[in-house]
Amino acid sequence: MPWNEPGNNGKDPWGGGGNRGGGNQGPPDLDEVLKKLSSKFNALFGGGSGGEGGGGGGLGKHASAGISLAVILALVIWLASGFFIVSEGERGVVLRFGSFTSVATPGPNWHLPYPIERVEIVDVDNIRSIQHRALMLTGDENIIDVDIAVQYRVMDPVDFLFNVRNPDSTARQVMESAIRERIGKNRLDFILGEGRAEVATSARVVIQDALDSYGTGIAVTAVSMQQAQPPEPVQEAFADAIRAREDEVRFRNEAEAYANTILPQARGEAARLTEQAEAYREQVIAQSEGDASRFTQLLAEYQNAPEVTRERLFIETTEVVLGSTGKVFLDVSSSNNLMMLPLDKILRGEMSAGQAEGGSRSGASSLSTRPTTPLPSLGQRSGPDPRSREVR
Numbered sequence: 001m002p003w004n005e006p007g008n009n010g011k012d013p014w015g016g017g018g019n020r021g022g023g024n025q026g027p028p029d030l031d032e033v034l035k036k037l038s039s040k041f042n043a044l045f046g047g048g049s050g051g052e053g054g055g056g057g058g059l060g061k062h063a064s065a066g067i068s069l070a071v072i073l074a075l076v077i078w079l080a081s082g083f084f085i086v087s088e089g090e091r092g093v094v095l096r097f098g099s100f101t102s103v104a105t106p107g108p109n110w111h112l113p114y115p116i117e118r119v120e121i122v123d124v125d126n127i128r129s130i131q132h133r134a135l136m137l138t139g140d141e142n143i144i145d146v147d148i149a150v151q152y153r154v155m156d157p158v159d160f161l162f163n164v165r166n167p168d169s170t171a172r173q174v175m176e177s178a179i180r181e182r183i184g185k186n187r188l189d190f191i192l193g194e195g196r197a198e199v200a201t202s203a204r205v206v207i208q209d210a211l212d213s214y215g216t217g218i219a220v221t222a223v224s225m226q227q228a229q230p231p232e233p234v235q236e237a238f239a240d241a242i243r244a245r246e247d248e249v250r251f252r253n254e255a256e257a258y259a260n261t262i263l264p265q266a267r268g269e270a271a272r273l274t275e276q277a278e279a280y281r282e283q284v285i286a287q288s289e290g291d292a293s294r295f296t297q298l299l300a301e302y303q304n305a306p307e308v309t310r311e312r313l314f315i316e317t318t319e320v321v322l323g324s325t326g327k328v329f330l331d332v333s334s335s336n337n338l339m340m341l342p343l344d345k346i347l348r349g350e351m352s353a354g355q356a357e358g359g360s361r362s363g364a365s366s367l368s369t370r371p372t373t374p375l376p377s378l379g380q381r382s383g384p385d386p387r388s389r390e391v392r
Helices: 029-043 053-080 156-164 166-182 188-192 197-212 232-304 304-323 343-348 353-362
Strands: 084-086 088-094 098-102 109-110 117-123 128-137 143-154 218-229
Touching: 029 109, 084 088, 088 156, 098 156, 117 156, 128 166, 143 166, 143 188, 143 197, 166 197, 188 197, 188 218, 188 232, 197 218, 232 304
Parallel strands: none
Antiparallel strands: 084 109, 088 098, 088 117, 128 143, 143 218
16 A cells, blocks of 8 residues: 555655654655665665665565566567568568468568567569589580579579578579580580570570479579580681681572572563463464465365466465575576576675676576566466476
8 A cells, every 4th residue: 555545554665664753754855765775776686785674575575676677678678679671672481480470571560579480581572693604515425615694583482491491502503404404405506506595595494394393482584695615625616617607608698699689580581481482372373373264265266266276376386486586587588598697796796707707608696686577466467478488
């Protein structure tokens, strides 16, 4: 009960004796209270007893109150230590006695303080990188110097912490194994040339499948083959082979360009010849049909007038035969001799005067012009009969 209530017999709460001077008194002096408190703490922690004979019970009560206060204060500090903040791009994995409990999201969070619970902070947004360079054996039993870089991030923080002992080391070993597998299944020329990107892409699939099977909680974001070259002692020979391959590609491109130039011309020429052949075919067919029609008509005329038609055919044939020769025959009515002049030779100046004279005596001559006198038409002939001429 309060020290100043009735029935307290005038005892103060600080363990003092009876009334000093008897009767009710006011609150104790502050200096005296501090002095008594100091002496009691000294006695509690091994100091001298210093105080009045009746102060032992009061000291025990005060010590209990101080211990309770200290315990409460320590409990408050211990509970306050359970507050933690998870940054953006991170996750807090809460463990209770080492067993997974929950995942804390970014922001302020609280958990039961250590040793009951503890928090493992895992960065899930940061891109981690592994780079590996080594000599590897290709599918055609050649050695190649490969430099591979793999980038990945944590996809599942719980799997990342609990399923494997060292996730980063596991990712490195899986990456090296996958790269060696892909290199061992391809030829050296393919890896050094156009197959570099394809090898990196296929290796990424193999790495991701292996990490998923182990439950590492890792997602591979990129695999790049930064370098792929033969070992240093044979680099010069491989450089010559690469230059030869580049020359092959260049010559092939030049040949394709030449083919692209020639082929359209050849196609155009082929189309032109095809059209000419088609035109010639049409012409021959039309001419054959015309000849057949003319012969049919001529046959009908011959059947109606055989003599006239026969004579007409003779005249036309003679005209065609004489028209294709280079000689002109002159019929001199006053003489039986047939004189022929070499007019074509004289005009070209290819004969000497003696040859021209000898030719005039023999009557041989060549002429490229046709007779200027037209033949009479059938049924209207006049003059001498051409069949009565003497042709030598």
